[in-house]
Amino acid sequence: MKSRLLALAAAAVFAFGVQAVLAAPIHNESGDAGGTIAGAQVVDGDGPPGSPVTAIVGSLSGGNDVDIYGINISSPAVFSASTQGGAAFDTQLFLFHGNGVGISANDDTAASLQSLLPAGNPLHTVLAPGSYFLAITGFDNDPLDGAANLIFQSSPFIGVYGPNPGVGPLAGFSGGGSSGQYTIFLTGVTHTPGPASVIGEPASVIGWTLIAGIGSVGAYLRRRRKSA
Numbered sequence: 547m548k549s550r551l552l553a554l555a556a557a558a559v560f561a562f563g564v565q566a567v568l569a570a571p572i573h574n575e576s577g578d579a580g581g582t583i584a585g586a587q588v589v590d591g592d593g594p595p596g597s598p599v600t601a602i603v604g605s606l607s608g609g610n611d612v613d614i615y616g617i618n619i620s621s622p623a624v625f626s627a628s629t630q631g632g633a634a635f636d637t638q639l640f641l642f643h644g645n646g647v648g649i650s651a652n653d654d655t656a657a658s659l660q661s662l663l664p665a666g667n668p669l670h671t672v673l674a675p676g677s678y679f680l681a682i683t684g685f686d687n688d689p690l691d692g693a694a695n696l697i698f699q700s701s702p703f704i705g706v707y708g709p710n711p712g713v714g715p716l717a718g719f720s721g722g723g724s725s726g727q728y729t730i731f732l733t734g735v736t737h738t739p740g741p742a743s744v745i746g747e748p749a750s751v752i753g754w755t756l757i758a759g760i761g762s763v764g765a766y767l768r769r770r771r772k773s774a
């Protein structure tokens with residue numbers, strides 16, 4: 547009886563330990579996050595579904611590197627993304643729908659060359675909870691549509707902008723920017739709870755499911771390798 551209790555206690559401690567490891571609120575870039583919506587790195591697998599993601603840590607390896615992350619915005623009313631205090635280079639942040647249509651952009655704040663997509667901005671509060679794509683680049687590597695139009699106004703640098711009228715979805719970037727290590731601080735973002743959370747983003751459901759599935763397998767394999 548005693549040994550069974552000890553075994554149960556050990557199992558509980560083990561389960562708690564695993565949960566604690568899985569509950570990491572910070573997502574570390576795995577390899578190099580892709581520079582397209584389809585190649586985006588989904589922020590899942592390093593926390594239980596629904597648990598908060600408070601930051602993404604990664605690096606832009608050169609002026610043409612663009613890192614795009616698939617994130618689950620669970621609370622659009624408080625969603626924010628910021629590199630203030632999280633980078634030593636001139637960052638830019640851009641938010642997109644799963645179909646590549648632009649949502650918001652910021653280059654600099656009044657205080658710094660780092661970037662802020664602010665909580666409470668009407669561009670964010672109107673969003674439905676679900677999957678979105680957050681891109682980080684170094685100034686002045688800007689997102690372009692298929693006709694090489696700038697998707698977002700790029701000056702004055704401190705503005706928070708929605709997409710320019712008439713532009714198409716993301717097709718590429720202008721290239722040639724600053725680079726370095728970054729931390730993107732997040733609010734209103736949780737680890738993806740899976741396809742059921744993808745509300746209001748029907749065009750991206752299949753892609754998101756596929757990406758999330760691949761990401762989960764990758765995370766599983768990474769954990770397997772680490773524990774082997």
Ligand SMILES: [Ca+2]
Nearest residue numbers: 578579605613
């Ligand atoms: Ca990178």
Ligand SMILES: [Ca+2]
Nearest residue numbers: 637653654659
């Ligand atoms: Ca900037």
